Amino acid sequence: MVSSSSTPAAFVTGAANGIGEAVVARFLAGGYRVAMVDLDADRLRAAREKADPAGERxxxxxxDVTDEQSVRAAISATVEAFGRLDAAHNNAGITSSGPNTHELELSAWQRTLDVDLTGVWLCMKHQLPVMLEQGSGAIVNTASIAGHIGYRNAAAYAAAKHGVVGLTKTAAIEYAPQGIRVNAVSPGPVQSDMLEASFERRGAAVRDWYYASSPTGRFASLEDIAHAVHWLASAEASFITGHCLSVDGGWIAQ
Ligand SMILES: NC(=O)c1ccc[n+]([C@@H]2O[C@H](COP(=O)([O-])OP(=O)(O)OC[C@H]3O[C@@H](n4cnc5c(N)ncnc54)[C@H](O)[C@@H]3O)[C@@H](O)[C@H]2O)c1
Structure with a gap:
């Protein structure tokens, strides 16, 4: 049974680093209590100590978002601790950029689809019943510009992120009558470990191409994405559902 409590509660996956870590900080600044969820226990502990040194909020x-039992347990722990679930940011993800489509190994394809698409769906599968019981809630999934356009050398990633967009729109229309909103953010290149790792694998020419292809001449900050996620989850966005908000400095407007 979901009990009532006036302080809102959020659930963030991929919370140990990058975008997820910044989103945790934004939700805390917005007055939420936050469940920080990640596969990497050591990094998660360090991120939590930084975000909430007293450990009270x-x-x-x-x-692992690909493991249904651990997803269910994380959501149960959130409801047990906070008594509610107002916002969920399903953000944990990996990249698989590198080879062309026919050179991709089946194992890499499957792992990318498992984390980037099935992981988002599994989280929603177990968040939605809590929100249905409350009669409210806002879900924000992390898609990507690769969820809207073809993305050279990243077939599995692009397929997964297009899937996140379809999943987001479908859930939005299914649960709108019950007061639950489902949206996504679609970041362009973000100044992050994930992007740096990709450049290290793919070389300086790729980094230069990304800068040259950015209409603003810069990449997003982690905070650029965090503000958008927080806003989509907020009451200010109460009539927005099924939307994938590009936070890409105009990348896919080109
Ligand atoms: N960085 C970018 O430029 C960029 C651009 C567009 C979209 N995105 C998307 O944003 C999201 C976050 O990216 P980021 O740049 O912060 O990456 P990151 O690598 O810095 O952080 C991702 C976090 O997810 C966690 N994670 C990975 N697999 C997991 C799993 N199976 N279960 C639970 N946690 C897991 C990692 O431990 C890590 O802490 C991803 O979905 C990514 O596809 C990133």
């Missing part, structure tokens, strides 16, 4: 849940 957060919980940490080590979970």
């Amino acid at each position: 957060t919980i940490e849940a080590v979970a």
Whole structure:
């Protein structure tokens, strides 16, 4: 049974680093309590100590978003700790850029689809019943510009992120009558470890191409994405559902 409590609660996956870590900080600044969820236990502990040194407004849940049991346990722990679930940011993801489509190994294809698409769906599968019981809630999934356009050398990633867009729109229309909103953010290149790792694999020419292809001449900051996620989850966005908000400095407007 979901009990009522006036302080809102959020659930963020991929919370140990990058975008997820910044989103945790934004939700805390917005007055939420936050469940920080990640696969990497050590990094998660360090991120939590940084975000909430007193440990009073957060919980940490080590979970692999591809594993239904650990997802269910993380969501149960959130509801047990906070008594509610107002906002969920399903953000954990990996990249698989590198080879052309026919050179991709089946294992890499499957792992990318498992984390980037099935992981988002599994989180929603177990968040939605809590929100249905409350009669409210806002879900924000992390898609990507690769969810809207072809993305050379990243077939699995692009397929997964297009899937996140379809999943987001479908859930939005299914649950709108019950007061639950489902949206996505579609970041362009973000100044992040994930992007740096990709450049290290793919070389300086790729980094230069990304800068040259950015209409603003810069990449997003982690905070650029965090503000958008927080806003989509907020009451100010109460009539927005099924939307994929590009936070890409105009990348896919080109
Ligand atoms: N960085 C970018 O430029 C960029 C651009 C567009 C979209 N995105 C998307 O944003 C999201 C976050 O990216 P980021 O740049 O912060 O990456 P990141 O690598 O810095 O952080 C991702 C976090 O997810 C966690 N994670 C990975 N697999 C997991 C799993 N199976 N279960 C639970 N946690 C897991 C990692 O431990 C890590 O802490 C991803 O979905 C990514 O596809 C990133």
